Amino acid sequence: MLGVEDFIDEAVEDIRQRIPGKAIIACSGGVDSMVAATLASRAIGDRLLAVYVDNGLMRKGETEEVEGMLKEMGINYRIADAGAEFFEALAGVTEPEQKRKIIGEKFIRVFERIAKEFGAEYLVQGTIAPDWIESGDGVRDTIKSHHNVGGLPKDLDMTLVEPLRDLYKDEVRDVARTLGVRASERQPFPGPALAVRCLGEVTPESIAIVREACHIVEDEIQKAAAAGKMELPWQYFAVLLPSKSVGVQGDRRAYGRTIAIRAVASIDGMTATYARIPLDVLDAMSTRITNTMKDSVNRVVYDITNKPPATIEWE
Numbered sequence: 001m002l003g004v005e006d007f008i009d010e011a012v013e014d015i016r017q018r019i020p021g022k023a024i025i026a027c028s029g030g031v032d033s034m035v036a037a038t039l040a041s042r043a044i045g046d047r048l049l050a051v052y053v054d055n056g057l058m059r060k061g062e063t064e065e066v067e068g069m070l071k072e073m074g075i076n077y078r079i080a081d082a083g084a085e086f087f088e089a090l091a092g093v094t095e096p097e098q099k100r101k102i103i104g105e106k107f108i109r110v111f112e113r114i115a116k117e118f119g120a121e122y123l124v125q126g127t128i129a130p131d132w133i134e135s136g137d138g139v140r141d142t143i144k145s146h147h148n149v150g151g152l153p154k155d156l157d158m159t160l161v162e163p164l165r166d167l168y169k170d171e172v173r174d175v176a177r178t179l180g181v182r183a184s185e186r187q188p189f190p191g192p193a194l195a196v197r198c199l200g201e202v203t204p205e206s207i208a209i210v211r212e213a214c215h216i217v218e219d220e221i222q223k224a225a226a227a228g229k230m231e232l233p234w235q236y237f238a239v240l241l242p243s244k245s246v247g248v249q250g251d252r253r254a255y256g257r258t259i260a261i262r263a264v265a266s267i268d269g270m271t272a273t274y275a276r277i278p279l280d281v282l283d284a285m286s287t288r289i290t291n292t293m294k295d296s297v298n299r300v301v302y303d304i305t306n307k308p309p310a311t312i313e314w315e
Contacts, residue, residue: 004178008039011163015043015124018161022047023122024115026107027077028191029066032126032164034073034183035176039163040124041075049118050075053110055103056083057193057207060215069182082110090195090202094242096315099202103192108156115158123158128167130269168268187235188269188312196315200242209296213238213259216288221263224281233275236263238289239303239314247298256298259289264312272307 002010025040027033027050037050052066063079070077089106093099111123164172169188176184190196197214198206217238225232239262244255261282266272286300303310 004174007175008178011039012043015040015161015163019044019047019122019124021122022049022118022120023124023161024049024051024111024118024120024158025124025126026111027052027066027070027075028189028193029062029069029183029186030126030189031169031172031176031181031183031186032128034069034126034181035172035179036124036126036163037070037075038073038179038181040161041073046076048076048124049114049120050077051080051111051114052077053080053082053107055086055106055193056204057086057103057195057202058211059189059194059218060211072182073180078114080110080114082106085110086195087202087204092201094200096196099195099315100192103195107191112157121158122161123156124161124163126164127162128164128169128172130168133270168270170268187233190313196313197237197239199240199314206240209257209293210238210240210259212292213240213289213297216292217261217263217285220281220285220288221277224278224284229278229281230276231265233263233277234266234269234272235312236261236275238262245299249294249298254298257296258299258301259297260301260303260314261285262303262312262314264307266307266312269312272312274304274306277302 023040023044025033025037025048027037029052037048040048050070052063052070054063067079086103086106089102090099093102173184194207194210194214195202198210214237217236221233221236224230239260241258241260244257247254247256263275263277264272265275282302289300290297
């Protein structure tokens with residue numbers, strides 16, 4: 001990779017040359033999309049429209065946090081409320097690859113509507129190297145289709161611009177720090193959002209459970225790291241499993257869902273090792289999750305699988 005400053009200068013100039021008109025970018029608030037949006041905004045100013053889609057699948061407080069970051073960076077933006085559309089499209093779907101492709105296409109259709117209103121002919125994306133490597137092609141196996149690669153429809157009616165395509169996550173973070181993007185230290189969040197942390201069918205009820213569980217995991221791990229009990233992992237979250245198991249509620253037998261906690265150490269996301277979380281921190285997360293959601297969750301487990309053989313996300 002070039003020096004960070006040189007990369008920024010070249011990327012901005014390349015975007016300026018490639019986009020003579022208006023462009024739209026999907027901006028989730030993650031480091032990849034925020035860096036791509038900042039570079040494109042520097043290149044073409046208000047001819048760029050950053051679109052944050054509230055698809056009903058985001059983390060707790062995500063919309064407000066992302067809006068704050070976009071305002072900070074002076075990026076022209078719009079928030080689109082499309083939750084009902086996504087849940088309708090995902091109804092009855094349980095297969096992970098199908099979920100990702102449905103979400104990818106739905107994103108694009110929402111963007112196409114807004115792009116038409118804005119008059120955009122170009123789509124900027126924060127695609128990075130692991131996205132297209134894991135999505136596969138004629139040579140590589142598909143590990144999992146990233147929504148911004150495998151989920152793109154073949155009839156996409158915009159020209160694609162991907163300024164970060166050859167970078168890995170650690171390199172994107174370096175660029176973010178130099179640009180002053182607050183998302184530089186945010187942990188990665190999948191494009192399909194909580195849909196791939198909700199195994200089985202995606203429903204508003206299941207998303208509400210995994211959203212609260214993810215919030216608890218993030219909060220407890222961040223508190224433990226701030227107290228010096230552990231290092232902050234590269235990524236940490238909760239997964240809701242589709243099956244139920246026997247539990248006890250009061251003095252009665254009950255069936256409840258299972259939450260799996262996932263926390264890993266990594267540099268670029270291509271490989272990862274599970275994080276060594278102290279037992280008292282695991283206990284705090286388990287107790288808080290089961291107490292907060294005692295009517296729906298009665299079991300918490302911790303995933304101690306490395307990547308490979310597992311992937312970081314469960315779907």
